[in-house]
Every structure is written in structure tokens, then in C-alpha cells.
Amino acid sequence: MRDIIKDKLNAIPSIEEKYNLLREYLQALVLKFIEEKGYIRNVAFVGGTALRFLYDLKRFSEDLDFSLVSKRNFDFGDFLHELGRSFEAWNIKIEFKPKTKGAVANSFLKFPDLMQECGITARKDEKLFIKVEIDCNPPAGFGTEVSFNQKYMPMSIFHFDLPSLFAGKLHAVLMRQYTKGRDIYDLMWFLGKKVSPNFAQLENAIEQTTGKKPSLTTDVLKQLLLNRISGIDFKKVHSELQVFLADKSELQYLTAANLKQSIEKM
Numbered sequence: 522m523r524d525i526i527k528d529k530l531n532a533i534p535s536i537e538e539k540y541n542l543l544r545e546y547l548q549a550l551v552l553k554f555i556e557e558k559g560y561i562r563n564v565a566f567v568g569g570t571a572l573r574f575l576y577d578l579k580r581f582s583e584d585l586d587f588s589l590v591s592k593r594n595f596d597f598g599d600f601l602h603e604l605g606r607s608f609e610a611w612n613i614k615i616e617f618k619p620k621t622k623g624a625v626a627n628s629f630l631k632f633p634d635l636m637q638e639c640g641i642t643a644r645k646d647e648k649l650f651i652k653v654e655i656d657c658n659p660p661a662g663f664g665t666e667v668s669f670n671q672k673y674m675p676m677s678i679f680h681f682d683l684p685s686l687f688a689g690k691l692h693a694v695l696m697r698q699y700t701k702g703r704d705i706y707d708l709m710w711f712l713g714k715k716v717s718p719n720f721a722q723l724e725n726a727i728e729q730t731t732g733k734k735p736s737l738t739t740d741v742l743k744q745l746l747l748n749r750i751s752g753i754d755f756k757k758v759h760s761e762l763q764v765f766l767a768d769k770s771e772l773q774y775l776t777a778a779n780l781k782q783s784i785e786k787m
Contacts, residue, residue, distance in 0.1 A: 522550070522611035523635075530639045537764060540641050540649075541581040547613075547632060547651060548585055549574070549673040554607045556676045563595045564588065564655060565665050566680035567689055569707055574672050575680060580706055580765045584652040588659035588681065589626075597626040597655065604630075616648075624658035660729050662721035663688075687716045688723040695745055696730045700753050702761030708746075709775060712783040718742070739787060746784045753777065 526546055533539050548570060555561055568586030572578035589595065598619050608615040616631040632649040636642045664682040669675070681689065690711060694704050711718075720737050728734035735741070759772045766772065 561679045563591045565590050587655045589657045627654040660725035684719040687711045688719040692726040702758040
């Protein structure tokens with residue numbers, strides 16, 4: 522597997538593209554592991570990387586986010602150690618350390634040597650990091666699907682459906698204490714797809730965060746979003762997004778005026 526990855530990257534001249542594709546191929550291997558070892562029954566794929574793999578979102582993503590939908594026979598430490606054994610079988614070195622904070626279990630997967638071997642860096646000690654995060658107490662009301670995917674290798678992926686993924690992104694946009702450029706990009710993507718969010722899930726998620734359950738309608742949500750995006754520094758948004766976009770010309774359309782218009786047409 523190590524040689525296959527190196528062969529795939531050899532023909533790519535851009536260091537940035539090599540790095541993004543290497544990370545994404547390793548993410549695909551984690552997803553393949555989840556299917557092969559039966560964890561597909563436990564964890565549902567969510568977040569921006571899920572949009573990238575399942576719906577061809579035009580940006581790269583760093584992390585792998587999941588929601589724990591069944592605790593039956595699931596232990597995060599066992600999950601990581603079994604994942605480590607799978608990567609060793611694929612001849613790929615991996616380091617990890619499980620962490621649990623509240624209802625969230627996470628670990629940075631560290632891959633030594635690969636960056637230097639693939640011509641991304643001259644430093645042999647530089648490691649590639651992928652964060653795996655599992656919400657062990659996701660808000661109720663989500664919907665799930667299983668999709669066949671062939672982005673890098675054939676596999677089945679268990680994931681939140683599109684309205685539930687939209688609800689998760691809206692929760693991040695509205696509740697995150699800072700502005701994350703990738704949230705804004707993803708919000709614009711969802712609005713362009715004219716997806717109706719899973720309101721029940723979104724209300725439950727906001728209640729988990731604030732202790733108060735809102736009563737949301739489309740008009741209420743529009744106003745919340747318009748209030749949230751007012752004052753956003755789009756130069757900072759663009760600066761953050763630069764390294765995640767294959768087509769950087771997209772940034773010219775990610776403006777306050779265009780986002781406001783898209784929300785109003787929601």
C-alpha cells in the first residue's frame with residue numbers, strides 16, 4: 522500500500538496538491554478500515570470530509586469526524602489499536618494517543634516518513650497529522666444512510682443524510698465561538714444545493730450547547746444566519762481557505778453580498 526501511494530503521487534508536480542491527496546488517501550484508508558472491521562455499525566461519518574467524499578465538495582479537509590450512533594461493542598481505545606494494526610499490515614507507520622474530553626473522543630493519527638518519501642518535504646522527521654474525532658453523545662433526530670463510494674477504493678460508508686449534515690454545519694456556524702473559513706465555504710455550498718436542514722436535529726444540537734431549545738422556522742434561521750455573518754472578515758476567510766481549494770478562483774465568489782443573498786433565498 523505504501524508503494525501504491527507513492528506511485529499515485531509521483532506524477533503530481535504541486536507540493537500542495539501532493540500533500541492534500543496524500544492526506545485524503547490516508548483518510549480513505551481509515552474509512553475502509555471502519556467498513557472492513559464492522560465499525561460501520563457504530564460510527565456515522567459527518568462533517569466537511571464527509572461532504573468531500575460523498576458529495577464531491579470542492580475543498581480538501583483535514584479531519585475525520587464521526588457520530589457514535591451505537592455504543593454496542595465499541596471502545597475507542599480498541600478502535601484505535603485495531604486501526605493501528607491495519608495500517609501496519611498496509612506497511613504504513615502510524616502513531617496515536619486516545620483522548621476523551623466530555624462526550625468527545627479523539628486522537629491525532631501521526632504518519633512519520635511518508636511526507637519525505639513522497640517528496641513533500643526534505644525533512645524525514647516531519648509527520649502528517651489527521652485528527653479523528655467521535656461525538657459520543659450526538660444530538661437526537663439525525664437521519665442516516667449507507668452510500669457506495671469509489672473515490673479512492675470501493676467501499677460502503679455509513680453517514681448522516683444530507684439534511685442532517687446541513688444541520689451539523691449550521692450548528693457549527695451559529696455556535697462556534699470564532700469564524701472558521703471552512704464553515705463559511707460549506708454553508709455557501711449547502712445553500713447552493715438548496716438543501717432543507719434537519720430542523721429537529723438542529724434544535725436539539727443548539728439545546729445541548731446553550732441549555733435552551735429554540736423553536737426554529739426557515740425565517741428564524743435566516744435571521745440568525747444573517748446576524749451571524751455580519752461583520753465577518755472575508756479576507757481572513759479567504760486566507761484560511763487558500764490551502765484547501767484546488768480551484769482558488771472560487772474565492773472571488775465567496776463574498777458577504779453573495780452569502781447574504783444566498784441566505785435570503787434559502
